[in-house]
Amino acid sequence: MLFTVSVVVQLPAHSALAGPLSYSSDQALEPGTLVRVPLGRRETLGVVWDAAAQPDGAQLKPVASVLEGIAPLGAAWRQLVGFAAGYYQRALGEVALAALPPQLRELDAAQWQRRLQRKSRKAAVAAAAEAPPPEPTEEQAQALARIQAEDGPFLLYGSTGSGKTEVYLRAVQEALVADPQAQALVMVPEINLTPQLEERFVARFAPAFGRHALVSMHSGMTPAQRLASWLAAHTGSARIVLGTRMAVFASMPGLRLIVVDEEHDPSYKQQEGARYSARDLAIYRGRLESRHSGQPCRVLLGSATPSLESWHHSRPAADGGKYQRLAMPSRVGAGRLPAVRLVDMGQQPRNTQLAPQLMAAIGARIARGEQAMLLLNRRGYAPVLACGSCDWKSACPHCSAYRVFHKVDRSLRCHHCGFAERVPRACPECGDVDLAPVGRGTERLEEHLTQLFEGIARPGAEGEDRRVRVLRIDADSTRHKGALEEQLAQVHAGAVDVLVGTQMIAKGHDFRRITLVAAVNPDGALFSSDFRAPERLFALLMQAAGRAGRDASQGAASEMWVQTAHPQHALFAALRRHDYPAFADGQLAERMQAAMPPFSFQALVRADARTQQAAQAFLTQASSAATELPGADQVLVYPAVPTAIQRVANVERAQMLIESASRSALQQFLAAWQAVLHSTRRDGGIEGVLRWAIDVDPLMV
Numbered sequence: 001m002l003f004t005v006s007v008v009v010q011l012p013a014h015s016a017l018a019g020p021l022s023y024s025s026d027q028a029l030e031p032g033t034l035v036r037v038p039l040g041r042r043e044t045l046g047v048v049w050d051a052a053a054q055p056d057g058a059q060l061k062p063v064a065s066v067l068e069g070i071a072p073l074g075a076a077w078r079q080l081v082g083f084a085a086g087y088y089q090r091a092l093g094e095v096a097l098a099a100l101p102p103q104l105r106e107l108d109a110a111q112w113q114r115r116l117q118r119k120s121r122k123a124a125v126a127a128a129a130e131a132p133p134p135e136p137t138e139e140q141a142q143a144l145a146r147i148q149a150e151d152g153p154f155l156l157y158g159s160t161g162s163g164k165t166e167v168y169l170r171a172v173q174e175a176l177v178a179d180p181q182a183q184a185l186v187m188v189p190e191i192n193l194t195p196q197l198e199e200r201f202v203a204r205f206a207p208a209f210g211r212h213a214l215v216s217m218h219s220g221m222t223p224a225q226r227l228a229s230w231l232a233a234h235t236g237s238a239r240i241v242l243g244t245r246m247a248v249f250a251s252m253p254g255l256r257l258i259v260v261d262e263e264h265d266p267s268y269k270q271q272e273g274a275r276y277s278a279r280d281l282a283i284y285r286g287r288l289e290s291r292h293s294g295q296p297c298r299v300l301l302g303s304a305t306p307s308l309e310s311w312h313h314s315r316p317a318a319d320g321g322k323y324q325r326l327a328m329p330s331r332v333g334a335g336r337l338p339a340v341r342l343v344d345m346g347q348q349p350r351n352t353q354l355a356p357q358l359m360a361a362i363g364a365r366i367a368r369g370e371q372a373m374l375l376l377n378r379r380g381y382a383p384v385l386a387c388g389s390c391d392w393k394s395a396c397p398h399c400s401a402y403r404v405f406h407k408v409d410r411s412l413r414c415h416h417c418g419f420a421e422r423v424p425r426a427c428p429e430c431g432d433v434d435l436a437p438v439g440r441g442t443e444r445l446e447e448h449l450t451q452l453f454e455g456i457a458r459p460g461a462e463g464e465d466r467r468v469r470v471l472r473i474d475a476d477s478t479r480h481k482g483a484l485e486e487q488l489a490q491v492h493a494g495a496v497d498v499l500v501g502t503q504m505i506a507k508g509h510d511f512r513r514i515t516l517v518a519a520v521n522p523d524g525a526l527f528s529s530d531f532r533a534p535e536r537l538f539a540l541l542m543q544a545a546g547r548a549g550r551d552a553s554q555g556a557a558s559e560m561w562v563q564t565a566h567p568q569h570a571l572f573a574a575l576r577r578h579d580y581p582a583f584a585d586g587q588l589a590e591r592m593q594a595a596m597p598p599f600s601f602q603a604l605v606r607a608d609a610r611t612q613q614a615a616q617a618f619l620t621q622a623s624s625a626a627t628e629l630p631g632a633d634q635v636l637v638y639p640a641v642p643t644a645i646q647r648v649a650n651v652e653r654a655q656m657l658i659e660s661a662s663r664s665a666l667q668q669f670l671a672a673w674q675a676v677l678h679s680t681r682r683d684g685g686i687e688g689v690l691r692w693a694i695d696v697d698p699l700m701v
């Protein structure tokens, strides 16, 4: 007897087919079964989606093979993928296949069998036990009690150093002990932060559950490692999965707890393909898993500076809040948050890079054998190189942006398309040799600091060792594998006096000896056209401040310096008091008045084309054909505009903002509009349109 099965496969982008395809099979296949099926001339991996579809008369191609020895993907997983595809306006097959480890796609049935055997032979490695865990503080104990007693979702709002990780560890422990099948998923925003967290989790859980009970999942792993982790999670042998945003799609049949650390971090939002938010999907997944298993799957978001969306959702239930807010305002060990000092750069001579009082403060730290950290969110030596005689500037020939001057290798590099050239000996326009850097990046700050400290000796050091040691950490200094780990180790070992870097160094690292943190030039974000810029700046500064005085004994003496031309700004007033709630409430009031998220819902449609005119014409034409669509009466469609950097690698980019007070009206509209966008692209008669994409709940507007 022949069965008909519907199978989800990855189809080419902008394919007219969007849903599952039908195949025949000589056996009944359960939904979620992994199969290989013919597609055109090749064979591809697919997931059986629906229970046996209606047999139809058409001649269907047969399923080529079934991946044996692996349980079908669960109903909750399939529903999560289906929801993500629908909500983020992508093809089901794209989201489903992207959620599986890449190597799974490449193995045929025979290779697959060998792979499974190899896995079962792998022996677990023993791990060293950690020292007995610390007793929870009263705040931690209260938070944990509520996590046990209530269903969540929870927003753990804990200041830096309040011990949020200890709460995660204990919540995971409780979930795993309560049920021998239970699994926990713990997400962090950056790959760089996984080793540190992994170490703590291994030390805590390996003795009781075995080293193999914990796996990682992120894009820095080899395809073979990713497949091994995925299998361990899928079979339930991994009790804990630690990963970046992609881990939200891990198949975990016993999932009972999802932790999203630093939930405000923009890296939880995928910026290409299916532009999903792993944090938002985590909330949805928690509900799905609870419904399917009949047991609570709790979701715990954590941050010292929650996203305004999560903060708003965690308002009192009486006011409509949907999350439980758990507050941990104190630092462990009664440590204090650093004092915030604002330097009014309006009072300094023009072009001052570092104010004298800040330099003196850094010098005093060095003299005491402490470390300082300077934050400048711009890498390279100078953002622009300019000619002193004519108006030549280091514009990128392929982008509407300047190439950045990197002094280390004397190159001009475009940070958008990657185009790089050696710095010209003379001005390409007029031949003058007087080319000068304009503005400052981390390289220049590093050089400046090294010069300023030239005559100053470190206490208790001899000869060459007397020099003040300045280290820069940014995307350039850490390009090579292992470089970041090595540089961080230098900081931890005390081989660095002054650390200079981009926001990379502000995130999560536990630097015990840093007692002074300074933001050198954060003003750009105060007047950005992006309404989320102040929120991101506040989070960054709070997080950076949190790097200072991690050692409770130094907390009281530690400082956060901010150089600004706007010391009266409300953002800095709140920062001085470490008052996130005041900042958040102020921002939320502004957003409510302006009907901005979270008080409205947005989507962006972006179009890439050969010319700006074509990109905009495409969007305009598609939107004028959309006025009758369902939901259109509740949706505001803004005119097409160029993106902030409108040309990248010779491609012109435009976007159109769609806004609605109703999430469901927006969803309805977007779903219907997809077909219009497809047909406008195909039949609209506009030449040179390369691609388009919808970004739902965009983070960068």
Ligand SMILES: [Zn+2]
Pocket: 387, 388, 389, 390, 391, 392, 427, 428, 429, 430, 431, 432
């Ligand atoms: Zn010139």
Ligand SMILES: [Zn+2]
Pocket: 396, 397, 398, 399, 414, 415, 416, 417, 418, 419, 648, 649
């Ligand atoms: Zn470029």
